Amino acid sequence: MEKCSNKYSKPRCEEIVRFIKNEYNRKKIPLHEPRLLGREMEYLWRCIDTGYVSSVGEFVVDVEKDIASYTGAKYAVAMCSGTAALHMALMCAGVKADDEVITQPLSFVATANAISYLGASPIFVDVDMETMGMSPKSLSDFLDLHCVKRYGKCYNKHTNKHISACVPMHTFGMVCQIDEIAQICQSWGIMLIEDAAEGIGSKYKDIHCGRFGLAGVFSFNGNKVITSGGGGMLITDDEALAKRAKHLSTTAKIPHLYEYDHDEIGYNYRMPNLNAALLKAQIENLDLCLMSKRRQAERYAKFFETMGIKFINEPIECNSNYWLMGIILEDRSKRDELLEFANDNDVMMRPAWKLLSQLKMYKNCMKDSNQNAKYLVDRIVCLPSGVLS
Template structure:
């Protein structure tokens, strides 16, 4: 274990404490932030919101981008736009951050958990097909769960740690079963599957700019879509559904105070300018980790899956011997190197224990063995 700690500290060129993933503000962040403050437009109206949305859409190859206050809000609204309603069901994966299931639950819908693939850590297309064939039928152009009699409206796969899942196969399955595909791309800015950016396969997608993401505004998110009508409605309901007017306050439906403040957007415009540099830096670290862990018995470094370019947001290793995991975590954290286990499976949390699920053997295998190691951009 000491060898691992020494290598990580050498890679970051420090003997001090190394966090898991800290932000880097090395560009125009202070310049744009001061400009935003001087303009007095610090809330949800301001030029940086417009600039960010335009530049982000270009970056990922979508037609529209709508900034939100955080990634969970982006996913919540995306599901509303996908016509998910109370008592509907949404297929997702158990190996994900809680925000995925929280967004589903805010609507009053219920998640169904489908197993992941070992190679991607994302939703398994084979498990998805198996579940649908066994449990569902198409009735009146709706996907009906024969067990619960409820409608499955959406499917939310997640690109785990920035590694794309087999999203094209999932898209085809969703189209066959009349299920709307909404990508949880919170972790995957800068990641590509077969040459196409994540978040552009589904009808809608959500990205996150939390403080630990590859670019950050402290808090922030964005919805992307190619559907102009959905983009306009996203802007409308994330700004309290207020009808535009010089002075009247009229709202035409239940809306949300979810729009991204101009302050956050000013940071993101500067962070986007650094994205390619960040991606290159993180890929270099991934290559160093891969080479190092080749010589460490019973520990594999997680590399990008086939047909993908990963952003390597969070680097991860798989400890083959379960008994080693806690020793790894205890030793590294006690010696100034922050490491963390992967999330507890969603179906094991009290709120979701009664949710329908497929055989989750791969998700459980990964939950017991995956460890995140320091992943910050090195300066």
């Protein structure tokens, strides 16, 4: 591919890269890096000092309480990754092998993988152009066209399989039209599990994402707004689901002072205390990080407006955490020109993910036209979005 050879594009690529270098004032600018500016060292040292570096410890209990209280959920269960939390959420909600689960094509691969771990198949319905998350209209159209309700449950007319759950995702921290999706799921007898991996701190109509269905999950991977190094969290208001998620993700061990007895096949999905210590310190600075990202988003929005480029702003009724900020360019070739120029010049930018419905292992799954997702994936460029101190 020719590198920004076009007379119109090259100065534009240069101007964008110059602006970002000026903002971040660094030689090499990553897409998103952790900001470890609070009590991280103190809490990590406490783990080392007490020897509680592994799968039990005060910080695990603390972060579960902190996230429950921050999001307003009744229960939170810490795990070793967002993927593990999504797997457990679906399993504890009762998704079974041979079920079908509706999700969106524009997402990170973990969304579909967690469905597949259970032997269920994903169905990909299109995203909305504004929110980039699942489109309530596409969901509703798909259900009306392909599904029937029998004894309160939703079945696919073509495969005769039970569609047990729906997993919308809050893309880059923008919350999708989740209340409409929740209503549609309710009327069809489908369980709603939110993949809010990217959404800590994001709200819809003042309610934290992850709280609109049976359960929601967050990721605290190193590239997220706040991090535990690696980790995830399931939130729910359902006591039985929370208890089962805790039990299954901690090897299904029956609590006992010294005996090892397990009552089913469990998973070692525990969040180590070391990771929880890091997360505790990060949660203490979450609101500061959110403020800093919002200011960054405002500066980006102003700059791109002057260039006549569409900056991805939070949709109406959504208060976004602006996890990954991005722009929408004219077409795929303009996208690739900027990606190539920026990455060549030490400013990391990336496209959105290859659509899940086009990945080798999911390309034969059922889907609608996915036309909005295709349009967006050709045009989105994610910009450096790290928290400035």
